[in-house]
Amino acid sequence: MATNINKEAPNVVTETHFKTLVDSGYQAEVVCKTKATKKAAVWYGIWIIRVVNKERTYEKLLVPARKKLGDDDEIAVRTFKTANGLISFLESMGFTQVNIPMLEGGRTLHALPETPIESSDS
Template identity: 40%
Template sequence: MNLMQDAPNVVSEDGLRMLLAEGHSADVVCRATPTKTSAQWSGVWTVHCVSPDGEIRRLLVTSRNNMVAREFKTINGLVSFLAGVGLTTASIPMLEGKVASHRLDNNS
């Protein structure tokens, strides 16, 4: 079973790391405008892996088996994830529908 062929529009965290190293980008999409409670910003963000030519877009999922969109509910959680996949900067869209694109540094 070839999971990339069976579910070409999704990617796992490990798959995202691999594709970022091959020149893909990670788009952070704001799904719900965040609100601030004390010192914490909470909202809903998803991550999409986009091919260098922009033609292929894959949604980050919790696992390739159940294919549930991985949602980040806090900016802290999102930034921790982005750093964990090797990104050295994080741009966070703060309005529903806005997108911020990220690529690995050339020196990575």
């Protein structure tokens, strides 16, 4: 059976596949790319998310989707520029606790709860 390399680029995962992986036991690793700063009541920085297995032998960067640019495909890593945006994304994926690294190079791991908690959105 031939593999279609256009379905998934090496070392990246789309948001849909990310959700499937974390639902099956993989973890989300939040990586701080720039030191977080506070302006008014909002924390700004640049964070990325990787999906990893517990043994850390499988690691892929989260990407929103491929963008067609001329003859080449360009793959952009999904970045979060505010702590609120990062929290909102992780909550939408089912995470009930979020720990955000604030210093450049900081990393935190997130796992889904073993038993899903009912959403309070009614």
